[in-house]
Amino acid sequence: MSNPLRIAVAGLGTVGAGTISILQRHRDMIAQRAGRDVTIVAASARDLTKKRDIDLSGIDIVNDAVSLATRSDVDVVVEVIGGHEGAAKTLVESALRAGKHVVTANKALIAHHGVMLAKLSEIHGVTLAFEAAVAGGIPVIAALRSGLAANRIEKISGILNGTCNYILSRMYHEQLEQGVVMADAAKLGYLEADPSLDIDGIDAAHKIAILASLAFGTQVDVAGVKATGIRSITLRDVRYADAFGYRIKLLGVAEFHDGTLIQSVHPALVAKALPLASVDSSFNAVQIEGDSVGRVMFEGRGAGAGPTGSAVVADIIALARGDRYPAFTVPTASLIASSAGDVHAQRACFYLRLSLKDEPGVLAEFTRVFAEEDISVRAITQRDIAEDASAQVVVLTHVTTSGQIARAHQKIAGLAVCVAPPVLMQMEG
Amino acid sequence: MSNPLRIAVAGLGTVGAGTISILQRHRDMIAQRAGRDVTIVAASARDLTKKRDIDLSGIDIVNDAVSLATRSDVDVVVEVIGGHEGAAKTLVESALRAGKHVVTANKALIAHHGVMLAKLSEIHGVTLAFEAAVAGGIPVIAALRSGLAANRIEKISGILNGTCNYILSRMYHEQLEQGVVMADAAKLGYLEADPSLDIDGIDAAHKIAILASLAFGTQVDVAGVKATGIRSITLRDVRYADAFGYRIKLLGVAEFHDGTLIQSVHPALVAKALPLASVDSSFNAVQIEGDSVGRVMFEGRGAGAGPTGSAVVADIIALARGDRYPAFTVPTASLIASSAGDVHAQRACFYLRLSLKDEPGVLAEFTRVFAEEDISVRAITQRDIAEDASAQVVVLTHVTTSGQIARAHQKIAGLAVCVAPPVLMQMEG
Numbered sequence: 001m002s003n004p005l006r007i008a009v010a011g012l013g014t015v016g017a018g019t020i021s022i023l024q025r026h027r028d029m030i031a032q033r034a035g036r037d038v039t040i041v042a043a044s045a046r047d048l049t050k051k052r053d054i055d056l057s058g059i060d061i062v063n064d065a066v067s068l069a070t071r072s073d074v075d076v077v078v079e080v081i082g083g084h085e086g087a088a089k090t091l092v093e094s095a096l097r098a099g100k101h102v103v104t105a106n107k108a109l110i111a112h113h114g115v116m117l118a119k120l121s122e123i124h125g126v127t128l129a130f131e132a133a134v135a136g137g138i139p140v141i142a143a144l145r146s147g148l149a150a151n152r153i154e155k156i157s158g159i160l161n162g163t164c165n166y167i168l169s170r171m172y173h174e175q176l177e178q179g180v181v182m183a184d185a186a187k188l189g190y191l192e193a194d195p196s197l198d199i200d201g202i203d204a205a206h207k208i209a210i211l212a213s214l215a216f217g218t219q220v221d222v223a224g225v226k227a228t229g230i231r232s233i234t235l236r237d238v239r240y241a242d243a244f245g246y247r248i249k250l251l252g253v254a255e256f257h258d259g260t261l262i263q264s265v266h267p268a269l270v271a272k273a274l275p276l277a278s279v280d281s282s283f284n285a286v287q288i289e290g291d292s293v294g295r296v297m298f299e300g301r302g303a304g305a306g307p308t309g310s311a312v313v314a315d316i317i318a319l320a321r322g323d324r325y326p327a328f329t330v331p332t333a334s335l336i337a338s339s340a341g342d343v344h345a346q347r348a349c350f351y352l353r354l355s356l357k358d359e360p361g362v363l364a365e366f367t368r369v370f371a372e373e374d375i376s377v378r379a380i381t382q383r384d385i386a387e388d389a390s391a392q393v394v395v396l397t398h399v400t401t402s403g404q405i406a407r408a409h410q411k412i413a414g415l416a417v418c419v420a421p422p423v424l425m426q427m428e429g
Numbered sequence: 430m431s432n433p434l435r436i437a438v439a440g441l442g443t444v445g446a447g448t449i450s451i452l453q454r455h456r457d458m459i460a461q462r463a464g465r466d467v468t469i470v471a472a473s474a475r476d477l478t479k480k481r482d483i484d485l486s487g488i489d490i491v492n493d494a495v496s497l498a499t500r501s502d503v504d505v506v507v508e509v510i511g512g513h514e515g516a517a518k519t520l521v522e523s524a525l526r527a528g529k530h531v532v533t534a535n536k537a538l539i540a541h542h543g544v545m546l547a548k549l550s551e552i553h554g555v556t557l558a559f560e561a562a563v564a565g566g567i568p569v570i571a572a573l574r575s576g577l578a579a580n581r582i583e584k585i586s587g588i589l590n591g592t593c594n595y596i597l598s599r600m601y602h603e604q605l606e607q608g609v610v611m612a613d614a615a616k617l618g619y620l621e622a623d624p625s626l627d628i629d630g631i632d633a634a635h636k637i638a639i640l641a642s643l644a645f646g647t648q649v650d651v652a653g654v655k656a657t658g659i660r661s662i663t664l665r666d667v668r669y670a671d672a673f674g675y676r677i678k679l680l681g682v683a684e685f686h687d688g689t690l691i692q693s694v695h696p697a698l699v700a701k702a703l704p705l706a707s708v709d710s711s712f713n714a715v716q717i718e719g720d721s722v723g724r725v726m727f728e729g730r731g732a733g734a735g736p737t738g739s740a741v742v743a744d745i746i747a748l749a750r751g752d753r754y755p756a757f758t759v760p761t762a763s764l765i766a767s768s769a770g771d772v773h774a775q776r777a778c779f780y781l782r783l784s785l786k787d788e789p790g791v792l793a794e795f796t797r798v799f800a801e802e803d804i805s806v807r808a809i810t811q812r813d814i815a816e817d818a819s820a821q822v823v824v825l826t827h828v829t830t831s832g833q834i835a836r837a838h839q840k841i842a843g844l845a846v847c848v849a850p851p852v853l854m855q856m857e858g
Contacts (some may be wrong), residue, residue, distance in 0.1 A: 022579050022721050032577045032646070032759045045733030131576070137722035139576020146752075147560070147568020149462045150451050217461070275728060278707055292451050292735040292742075293566035300725035302515060310722040313579030321574075323752055330461045 001119075004037035005320040008068040010091055011080040012045040012061075015105050015132070017054050018305030019064045019078060019312045021372075024055060030313070034320035039298060041073050069094035076319055078312060084108035096120040096128065103315040105132035105308055111206035111222040114213070118327035128327040129315035134207045135160060135284040136316075138300040138309030138315060144214040144288070145329045151290025153215040154353065157253040157428075160207040160265075162282035162302040163198035164230050164250040166190065168238070168267075169280045172247065177235045190282075200229035201250060201265035208252030211262055213328050216256035217336055224340040227265040232423050240383055240394050241269045244351075246427065247277040255341075262341035269351050271429030275299075344403030349378065349427040350355065352397070352405070354412060355390035355420035360419045362391070369415075373408045375400045390419045396427070433466035437497040439520055440509040441474040441490075444561070445533050446483050447734030448507060448741045453484060459742070463749035470502050498523035503749055505530045507741060509561075513537035525549040525557065532744040534561035534737055540635035540651040543642070544764065547756035557756040558744035561635045564713040565590060566736030567729040568743060573643040573679040573717070574758045580719025581646040585683040586857075589636040589694075591711035591731040592627035593659050593679040595619065597667070597696075598709045601676065606664045619711075629658035630679065630694035639682030641692055642757050644717065645685035646765055649757075653769040654681075656694040661852050666782055669823050670698045673780075675856065676706040684770075691770035698780050700858030704728075708717055712786040773832030778807065781826070781834070783841060784819035784849035791820070791846045798844075802837040804829045819848045827854070 005281030007023070009016050023040055031037045043056065044065040062068070065087045068077055077095040079102060081088040088109055095102050096117065104110065110117070121128040131141045135158065142311050144153070147350055159165050163185070170181045185191045198202045200233040211221040230250050241248050245249065246269035254263045270277040275297050279285040289295050301307035328335060356362045365381075383392045398407065409424050436452070438445050452469055452520065460466045464703055472485065473494040478562055491497070494516045506524040508531060511613040512518040514684045517538055518815045524531050527544065533539065533711045539546070539559050550557040560570045564587070574584070588594050592614070626632045638651040659679050670677050675698035682694045699706040704726050713731030718724050730736040757764060785791045792809075805827040826834065838853050 008665075018721070026579065026581065029581065029646075030579065032763055115501050130635050137719075138725060139572050141578045142571065143568050145462075146747055147571045147748045148739065150455065150459065150568075151737045152455065152458065159640060217458075273707075275707065278702075278704065288738065290566075292447070293739040294730045294736060296727070296729035298725070298727055301723045305854075306721040307723060310577065310579045310719065317578045318575055321754065325750065334461055372588075 002036045004039045005034070005077060005316070006039055006041045006073055006075045007316060008041055008074040009043040009078045009080065010065040010068050011082070012052060013080065014305045015080040015308045015312065016043065017052060018309030019080065020054050021299035021305070022309045030317060034317045036320050038316055038320055042068055042071060044068055051072070052134070066091045066094055069100065069327055070098045074100060076316060079104040079106055080312065082106055082108070084112040084210040089113060092117055093120060096124050096126060099124050099126055101127045101129070101319050103129045103319070105130070105312055107133040107203065107206040111209045111220060114210065114220045114327065115332055119332045121327055122332060125427060127319060127324050129319065131315050132308045132311035134210050135286055136150065136300065136302040136304065138284060138286065138298045138302070139212070139311070140211070140286045140298050141214060143298065144211070145325060148288060148290050148293060148296065149232050149379055151292050153288060153290050155255045155289045156211050156215045156286065157251055157276070158208070158283055158286035159249055159276060159279050160204040160252045160302065161198050161250055162284055163191065163195065163281065165284070166229065166249065168248055171235055171238045172242065175235060178233060199231060204250060204252045204265040208254050208263055208265060211334070212254035212256070212261060215254065216261065217334065218256060218261055218329055218338040219335045221261060221263070221340065223340065224261060225263040225265060226343050228236060228267065230267050234265050236392065236424055238282060240353065241351065244396065245272050247272060248425070249276060251428070256338065259336070259338060259342040261338035262343060262346060262374060267425050269425055269427040274429045275368045319347060344401060344406065346402045347399050348398045349399055350405045351425045351427055352395045352409065353423040354393045354395065354418060355386060355388070356393055357417045357419055358385060358389060358391040365415055365417055369408050369411045373404045375404050375408055376388045388419065431465045433468045434463070434745070435470045435504045436745060437470055437500060437503040438472040438507045438508060438509065439494040439497050440511070441472055441481060442509065443734045444483060444509040444741065445472065447738030448509065449483050450734070451738045451742045459746060463746045465749050467745055467749055471497055471500060471510040473497055483846065492584050495520045495523055497794065498529065499527045503529060505532060505745060508533040508535055509536055509538070509741070510762045513541040520541060521546055521695065522549060525553050525555055526858055528553050528555055529556070529620065530748050530829055532558045532741055532748070534559070536562040536635040536639060538631065540638045540649060543639065543649045543756065544761055548761045550756055550787055551761060556748060558748065560744050561737045561740035563731065564715055565638050565731040566739040567665045567713060567715065567727045567731070568740070569640070569715045569727050572644060572727065573640070574754060576717050577717060577722060577725065578758070580721050582717060582719050584684045584718045585640050585644045585715065586680055586703060587637070587640070587715035588678055588708050589633040589681045589715055589731065590618065590679055591713055592624065592629050594708065594713070595711045597659065597662070597677055597679065599669060600664055600667045601671065604664060607659070607662060615781055628660060630656035633679060633681045633694040634834055637683050637692055637694060640715065641683035641685070641690060643681065645690065646759050646763065647685060647690055647767040648764045650690060650692070650767065650769065652696060654692040655772050657696065657698050662696050664822065668843055669782065673698070674701050675699060675824065676701060678705060679855070680857070685767065688765070688767060690767035691772060691775060693772060696854050698856040703858045773830060773835065775831045777831070778828055779826045779834045780854045780856055781824045782852040783822045783824070783847060784815060784817070786823055786846045786848055787814060787818060787820040794844055794846055795841050796842045798837050802833045804833050804837055817848065
């Protein structure tokens with residue numbers, strides 16, 4: 001066996017502790033699978049006095065994460081601090097410059113600075129690995145890089161945020177309003193102090209931007225992701241979707257055609273017969289459509305010490321074994337500078353829920369808008385009278401463009417008979 | 430870029446043609462992802478005169494597959510002939526001995542001779558890769574070897590035979606008897622000339638034996654797989670399962686505890702809420718339970734030129750990139766010689782469908798058997814009177830052992846009131 005691979009872990013939060021725990025618990029098994037020992041030399045934490053549930057004996061614990069980058073007794077720096085600026089970014093840059101391999105779980109960092117960091121890793125002849133940055137324990141990055149490498153990928157879509165999926169799943173199964181689930185989740189410690197990164201689709205936007213780059217060979221373009229979160233989704237929408245045979249899911253979707261990249265995060269009605277519809281609770285799932293393999297789906301836990309630690313350690317084992325690869329599968333110089341596609345040109349069916357005054361002539365007013373925008377309607381149903389005495393009307397459209405439906409949405413929202421903002425969602429399947 | 434990787438393809442059937450087609454269609458993309466060109470130097474076919482849909486210009490086509498093993502102009506031999514003896518085995522052995530890497534889609538060969546061939550590959554310092562041997566285009570072998578390598582795997586289960594899943598799915602969705610679907614599938618060319626390898630669970634047994642070895646680090650033990658196929662499953666069972674909230678699926682299952690390996694292939698009632706229940710048509714799926722990652726599921730197409738070719742080419746790209754690994758993740762000397770577990774000790778709930786004479790006292794006769802075997806019954810339902818005038822009685826048990834239910838099954842089958850062999854299936858979830 002070769003020399004042990006020497007690791008430094010920056011950050012002793014959930015993922016850092018999970019990583020260390022796996023490396024310690026499965027020391028022998030990992031050595032066998034990696035072909036050499038993996039030892040933890042050093043770790044950093046902001047608070048050195050904090051009690052932790054892991055055994056840190058024999059590990060040099062320091063306060064300054066960035067100092068790990070230049071230690072001569074370290075081969076691989078594991079960055080699990082988080083955030084796309086500050087210590088995490090400085091550490092990863094310094095480590096690559098110092099000729100260390102880097103393993104990170106930091107989706108924000110890779111989404112914002114991935115190409116720059118990948119270039120640095122090329123210059124210094126080291127590997128930048130980030131399996132843990134997307135979909136936790138699901139080895140989807142390895143699948144895109146290797147297992148599905150024979151395919152031209154046409155589309156990738158997924159449930160990429162466990163918090164949103166947990167909220168939407170409980171709304172569906174327990175028939176609860178979003179606010180009730182949020183309050184309960186906060187009490188149970190399942191929510192971040194500021195849940196907006198999750199709820200507003202920003203976390204999922206980071207992830208779909210990374211997946212798109214790997215799938216299509218394009219430069220990561222997180223700014224090009226049109227992200228809508230789940231705040232507007234009510235129990236009423238969940239129920240109506242159910243009645244039509246759909247589940248509401250927050251999807252990240254990316255498509256690439258003729259140099260044009262379309263990326264979005266949005267709540268969608270997913271037909272119950274589709275595999276993504278039955279991905280429940282905090283599970284994540286990624287569906288990939290390749291030209292040879294067809295549709296492939298991966299499902300598993302997207303967060304937590306165990307699943308994310310599993311992905312971090314998988315990257316470490318691959319490094320120990322000697323696997324070397326460009327961060328985004330192909331050299332950064334080959335990454336395509338895509339142009340952001342016109343989301344308004346995208347074609348889909350749509351769900352539109354309207355809260356209208358319950359009076360004669362209302363139907364004529366908004367159906368006129370659909371006629372003006374040349375949108376063909378598949379179904380109109382008046383479902384209930386809401387607490388505010390508004391009539392709840394759901395419109396399902398035939399295939400139309402995002403642009404047409406957006407204009408119709410805006411016009412209807414401006415009608416005097418419309419008493420609350422209409423809720424608009426794309427439909428899948 | 431390094432020298433091109435030079436390939437010989439043994440066998441120009443569906444998978445061979447699929448492999449060549451992908452390598453030709455995506456030459457540039459593959460070169461970019463592999464870091465070097467991949468060229469097809471030679472191929473073999475039994476019938477050199479046959480018209481084929483692929484472009485073979487520039488490829489040296491020979492009749493003798495085994496001659497590919499020793500060509501000095503070949504780096505990698507792709508074996509897609511099939512069968513676990515004869516030309517396929519001789520070719521793979523010779524190629525490894527000649528210092529060539531081998532990529533194969535041959536599940537029978539790997540299930541029967543995998544460890545011997547892996548040893549040969551170690552001795553000669555080459556890689557034996559077989560992603561395409563299990564679950565077609567789903568990169569599950571790479572996941573076990575790398576993506577989930579940080580986990581102790583506790584259980585692996587899957588829908589591993591697309592033909593059986595296609596038959597069971599059509600029985601369910603179209604309410605057809607098995608014979609009707611089989612006849613139609615034969616007409617459509619979906620069935621092998623001798624479908625027994627599929628229908629009797631032998632193909633799935635090969636696959637679960639390979640997955641078990643990779644998951645648990647045990648020696649491949651295909652003889653240790655207790656395989657039952659789907660022949661006994663009638664439309665009546667599919668309907669009754671549906672009424673109880675279950676789908677019938679042919680599962681391959683492997684568990685490893687304390688040096689004991691339990692492997693089986695059997696039709697089972699899978700609760701509709703479980704992800705495996707909704708895997709339809711010819712799709713395959715593999716569910717893996719790891720100690721850190723939890724439950725992960727992979728779903729995709731398990732057969733056909735595109736999906737299987739996708740897996741073969743993925744292995745070729747990894748070889749081109751320089752990835753090297755032991756065939757079964759750890760060196761063959763480290764593979765555990767497991768003992769076959771006592772399947773009779775396995776605990777589960779069971780479904781038993783009885784065809785009984787429709788006369789008084791019958792219920793007492795067979796319920797006495799359950800009492801004798803100390804099996805606790807969860808539900809007994811008389812469903813219908815069948816065409817043969819027998820009363821169709823379904824018993825669902827509480828958790829019991831396979832041994833107890835097997836004895837009860839045998840006793841009941843011997844009762845005079847039992848007019849047809851009882852149908853017994855395990856329940857999941």
